[in-house]
Amino acid sequence: MANILIVFASDYGSTRKMAEALAEGVQSAGGTALVKEAEAATLDDLVAADGIALGSPVHMGGMDWRVKKFIDSHCSAAWMKNLLVGKAGAVFASGSGFGNGGGGVELTMLGMLTNLAELGLVILPLSKHLGGYAKAGLQWGPYGRAHNEDLSPKGLDDSQLEAARAHGANLARLAETLKNNKVFA
Amino acid sequence: MANILIVFASDYGSTRKMAEALAEGVQSAGGTALVKEAEAATLDDLVAADGIALGSPVHMGGMDWRVKKFIDSHCSAAWMKNLLVGKAGAVFASGSGFGNGGGGVELTMLGMLTNLAELGLVILPLSKHLGGYAKAGLQWGPYGRAHNEDLSPKGLDDSQLEAARAHGANLARLAETLKNNKVFA
Amino acid sequence: MANILIVFASDYGSTRKMAEALAEGVQSAGGTALVKEAEAATLDDLVAADGIALGSPVHMGGMDWRVKKFIDSHCSAAWMKNLLVGKAGAVFASGSGFGNGGGGVELTMLGMLTNLAELGLVILPLSKHLGGYAKAGLQWGPYGRAHNEDLSPKGLDDSQLEAARAHGANLARLAETLKNNKVFA
């Protein structure tokens, strides 16, 4: 059974909802999910996990500074000692969707993924065949677009949370698989 | 009066329409626009221009290979000899918007922008205060999303072309300004 | 036993050497490697593979247009029908290293990785604990820097090829693992 750590920051609750949907997906696949705000997560949490998901709202085209502080403070310590090599990694985000072109979510996700790659984590993409992709999909992970084009709030709908749940379930399976099969020599 | 070269590839016509809207914007600001398909544009076209715009549909999360062939064939020759340093540069794109999160347009635009930066071009962003941004905006340039979430075609609407026209007009002004004021020592 | 497809373009032979080193690594881990130039690789090659590696020289901050043509022509066909979901993916590159800061290799690798993510491939990072990383490492994959700071050629040294071999071996193991364990529901 895979232990999945889900670390996030959230301002108005959309990223938190995405994090909780990922956790539901993890559990649906038989895993255990620990959902923690970025300011509370620790190095021990990272080490205890078989898979790690990072999530953030999009702020000025990048992740929330609290997620980056977690990365600089705790992930870098794990990197120094190669503590997480070969585990499973994934990202997710929420945002306003202003402009109708992602609003910077791609660089936001890549900013989190680069940290996961530095740590030696095997990265889970979001496949377009999954339920919910049409409303919540980027190849790098599920994106909960919570506003209309005009920036009026619309909240997350269930198909967006469905994509997050699918990503969580796949992450649990990938983490379990990697735990039982050594990939890195 | 600034000469602007607009190089693009297009499959079904959306990127072409964006290119033509940029050209209208250039002309509205008193500039001259030369619109060329990637396979027809040459090194001489680059050298003759005061400003350069590159546009592409999003294919598998990146620019159309014909635009990249133009870059590898002609831009690299200009790079070798520093022929374009200090001119103005901009990008634009079109895409399906499948997934509702940009569909890879951000890396597509960055893939074109990295070439412009290598050439020493000063890069024009798309400011969110411009008309049309809500429907066609990414900070890196105008994005003509031509499909609905379910991939059914919807075409470009006028607010998307409005963003492209604004970008063209701003590019003409930036190119004119840079032509008259030496920035690079 | 995993079948690994290695698709590349090469101008002066450095990327080819990296591709061949990856293939050696694949074989050392018990896999079978098919090394093909981008212009010769086909959709059937993709479908027959359990893992796929893409490699390119860095040209103007992005991948060689021939690799992109392969992506647009053949990977997009696989994407349409979800033919490659859940397989293993990896990237590698070579470049001049001019400027001493990667010379655009990161966006080059991300340009290939975005295609692999769109296809639903699970992505292998290059962990810093692997042999050769200090001379050939980026978290996204091995990088064969073949020139000195002043652009004079120096060729690839064995520690760079060592990193490529390690990446190939890990890719074979990841592909084998994913073949035997279904991650995507």
Add this chain to the structure above:
Amino acid sequence: MANILIVFASDYGSTRKMAEALAEGVQSAGGTALVKEAEAATLDDLVAADGIALGSPVHMGGMDWRVKKFIDSHCSAAWMKNLLVGKAGAVFASGSGFGNGGGGVELTMLGMLTNLAELGLVILPLSKHLGGYAKAGLQWGPYGRAHNEDLSPKGLDDSQLEAARAHGANLARLAETLKNNKVFA
């Protein structure tokens, strides 16, 4: 005379040295430079500037969290009200260079540039013809690589600071030019 704001974070002093070299370049071109640590810079500093440079060490493939906190706290406020549209922007970084492939500096710079683009700043590239490029150059801005391949510290040498000075001088000229010529309608 252009006022340039230079905002940075630094751990061991390399990014600070780069910031100071940029400031020297600004002054050499007749501009005024205000160099501020990220935790001290304010919205008023941004508004008072004609040009803005952001600099950071590379931490886990991205900018220092203190720079991101500055962006989230102060740049986002300027973005809301379009306060900085049409000014000049630039980035710089320092890092270990571990792996010999940039070590994540490209995404680090793009993470800062996306914020500048969102703000509507015209972006200055680092042209390869400038002095110091061979040792300190990435197209997105000067990079002070302060370590050898084996991670042993080597400090910044003068050609790296020369690239930073050139970037500062060019930024001052670009900011002055844009101040006197309205680009954005």
